[in-house]
Amino acid sequence: MASTALYVAVAVVLVGVYFLARPGALGKPRPVSLPLPPGPPTLPILGNVHQAPKSHAWLQYHAWSKTYGPIIHLNMAGQHVIILASSKAAHDLLAKQGATFSDRPRFVVAHELALQGMHMLLRPYNERFKLHQKLEAPVLGERAAKAYLPIQDLESKQLVVDLLKAGDGPIDCHDHMERMTASIIYSLFYGHRVLTAKEAILLQAHAVNHEFDQLAQVGKYLVDSFPVLNNLPAFLAPWKAEAASHWQRQRALHVGNLERGLASEGWIVAKQMQKAVDTQGINMPTDELALDIGIMADAALDASSETMAWFVLACITEGHRGWMARAQANLDGVVGRARLPAFEDRPALPYIGAIVEELLRWRPAGAAGVPHFTKVESSYESFRIPANSVVIANHWSITREEAVFGPDVEDFVPERWLDTKSGQARELPTAGFGYGRRICPGRHVARNSLWIAIARVLWAFNVEPELSETGEAVAVDTKGTDGLVTKPLPFKARFSPRGDWVRDVLTMEGDTWAVDHHEVLDKLAVGVFI
């Protein structure tokens, strides 16, 4: 009886406090309630769920942006989703208001349970995230990226040697691109040089990532929409067992790679990060460090390999516009035909840099970016952004802004990145690596890999479409797969050496298998890390 009276008293006090504290009470100014950004018409309760795109969401978002403008609101059964379709809106919100817009939406099954909350890309924006960012910065920043050039030099040389060996018949070059990217990353991170794309270390990573993608599918688990369901006992919550079993495989993959890396000879990124943890007295279990490095490697591998695959697709579908020939004329002028292009040639070859930027614009590997999230209410250009909104910078729209890039946004035109008078690079907004405090930390490493690989492939080969029996170019899909990373569907291209001098130079250079990559790593670390 006494406790009932107490409950009633507490309730009365709380209701009173609520009414007194609410905006407008006791003369507090009530903020003018702004409208939500425009968006497609909604149904009661469902909102826009019935219109939610089943795949390639970025295309539907782009179509909506043509009707509703650069900032759109969707209601997914009560979940606010804000789509940003212009570089200005994405920059103003995600970069300039980075403290507010750097969170990630929750993935209960895929992240909180299956990855034990340790997936770098999906971590909430909190102190632990910032600690990981601080650990990653010295090994991925501009200075570190510059130190890694000798490894990219080695692996891009091997790429052109491999392509020459593959002959000038039509080939699916994806494995060659992936081997190069994987070898750059796995050598740097773990001291493991990748000899073929079919190595166990890569096959295991693909298998684990495929399983993870299944767990991360939006709408697959009710608990992702209603996290309270996670309080159910295990026998009523089958996702818990699935997640626990996946965690074992993630752990085995990343801890296994880290342990082998730490036991290898010479300098590697993993040892550098372990040293930072030890010397700074950071309390970080092995699993957590292993996941950080492993997820960085995964993020690097997929996005970089697929961007290289999109480059080859651009050559065979868009090369007729003359940019390949112009790049080759530039290469001949600056490099000549007696040696491979090198990083030292970069200042004299702005056109190759322009191809890299145009590639990231024409087919951004993350076409809908990675969703951000805001926990607090804010406003933008007379619209209200509600608390707990998922915020998506639609890279597909942002890279197709005609006001920024001109009317020919669907065409591959590197010239748009160059000043017409000086021929040097000109500033245009880039979207491919995301925004603000979640911007891709690997962008310097990625741009360097793309630059040297593209320069060398174009120096060595005419990259041409596969031909049908009647001599026509075989049609290829240019839309790509659905998913966080958009991949071209399998296709074939012909890599025809541009002349005998290509064979001469590559024969003289020889393949790179005899190079001791540990020695290369030890040397590149001097002065930067040791």
Ligand code: HEM
């Ligand atoms: C062409 C290659 C690449 C592309 C297109 C790319 C793109 C992206 C994008 C769009 C994001 C999300 C940004 C955002 O949320 O706004 C991201 C995040 C990330 N990327 Fe990359 N990336 C590439 C290569 C790399 C490389 C080489 C590394 C590491 C060596 C890397 C490591 C990461 C990590 C760790 C994150 C998570 C950052 C966070 O959530 O705070 N990426 N990347």
